[in-house]
Amino acid sequence: MTTGPARTTGPGSDGQRVPHRALVVHRGPDTPRAAVLLLHGGRADGPGPPPRLNLPALRMRPFGSAMSRALRGREVLLASVRYRCRGWNGPRADAASDARQALDELAARAADIPVVLVGHSMGGRAALLTGGHPAVRGIVALAPWCPPDEPVAHLRDRTLVLLHDQDDRVTDAEGSWLLADRARQAGARAHTVAMPRGGHTMLRGARHWHRLTVDLVAALLEGTPCPKRPTGCARRSRPGGTSAP
Numbered sequence: 001m002t003t004g005p006a007r008t009t010g011p012g013s014d015g016q017r018v019p020h021r022a023l024v025v026h027r028g029p030d031t032p033r034a035a036v037l038l039l040h041g042g043r044a045d046g047p048g049p050p051p052r053l054n055l056p057a058l059r060m061r062p063f064g065s066a067m068s069r070a071l072r073g074r075e076v077l078l079a080s081v082r083y084r085c086r087g088w089n090g091p092r093a094d095a096a097s098d099a100r101q102a103l104d105e106l107a108a109r110a111a112d113i114p115v116v117l118v119g120h121s122m123g124g125r126a127a128l129l130t131g132g133h134p135a136v137r138g139i140v141a142l143a144p145w146c147p148p149d150e151p152v153a154h155l156r157d158r159t160l161v162l163l164h165d166q167d168d169r170v171t172d173a174e175g176s177w178l179l180a181d182r183a184r185q186a187g188a189r190a191h192t193v194a195m196p197r198g199g200h201t202m203l204r205g206a207r208h209w210h211r212l213t214v215d216l217v218a219a220l221l222e223g224t225p226c227p228k229r230p231t232g233c234a235r236r237s238r239p240g241g242t243s244a245p
Contacts, residue, residue: 020084022102023109027068027078032110034221035077035135038064039099041121046087047094059201060120063142066210067118067217076221077110081123088122088145095126103133116220118213121145121171121200124162128179131155138220140213143168143200146175156187161216161226163193163209170200191226 041056050057060080068078081102085094099117106115114137119127124144131139132154141162162180164173173194180190193212197205219226 022082022098023079023105024082025079026064029075029077031075032077032113033075034113035079035106035115036067036217037102037115037117038080039117039119039123039126041123042095043087045089047085047089050083050086062206062210063118063213066214070214095122096129099126099130103130103135107135114221116217118217131158140216142202143171144176145171146179150179152183152186155183159189159220161191163195165195165198168200
């Protein structure tokens with residue numbers, strides 16, 4: 001999967017349109033052997049740019065910090081996706097488009113290295129939708145937005161882990177369980193974890209979310225079995241909630 005020419009964004013100092021760069025590198029070793037790409041959440045609709053004080057982006061910072069500490073001493077690049085728009089925006093799927101562009105930019109920077117996507121909410125949906133990119137080895141989706149008609153055939157031979165609190169009232173945990181089931185039928189190695197707390201913001205029990213995510217990413221990068229579910233986590237329940245990012 002590739003993208004076309006770099007899209008333009010606001011004017012530069014010379015008045016010319018500046019190409020949008022979707023990849024933001026936080027930790028870039030000289031010769032990376034693998035990469036982790038973070039995708040924060042957003043809104044169902046929002047054609048304008050993300051605000052300077054962007055709470056969904058701030059929610060991913062602790063995950064990035066935990067990942068950076070765990071990766072210390074390893075040749076793993078850590079980056080995130082910069083969105084042009086605040087929302088998904090229906091068929092435009094702007095967040096997924098930016099995720100594809102970031103993956104292409106990453107492949108141009110460091111070819112033939114495995115990439116693990118870590119996405120929350122809308123970012124989880126973008127990660128799952130772009131998981132067929134040749135560079136992607138696996139996906140960790142945190143409280144992802146999983147509408148019932150999402151395609152899954154492209155996830156064949158990928159490893160996915162979807163984490164969701166059944167009490168999430170923003171995105172529907174049942175949507176995660178159903179998408180994982182469909183992906184498994186399509187040939188993906190799909191796992192689900194019902195988190196015991198955290199809601200949609202993942203604030204309660206935050207360390208639990210961070211630690212499990214880091215362990216899952218490490219397992220995906222190393223090609224080892226995913227860690228067992230933490231004590232107190234059930235595989236699935238019948239949650240309430242709505243399907244929105």
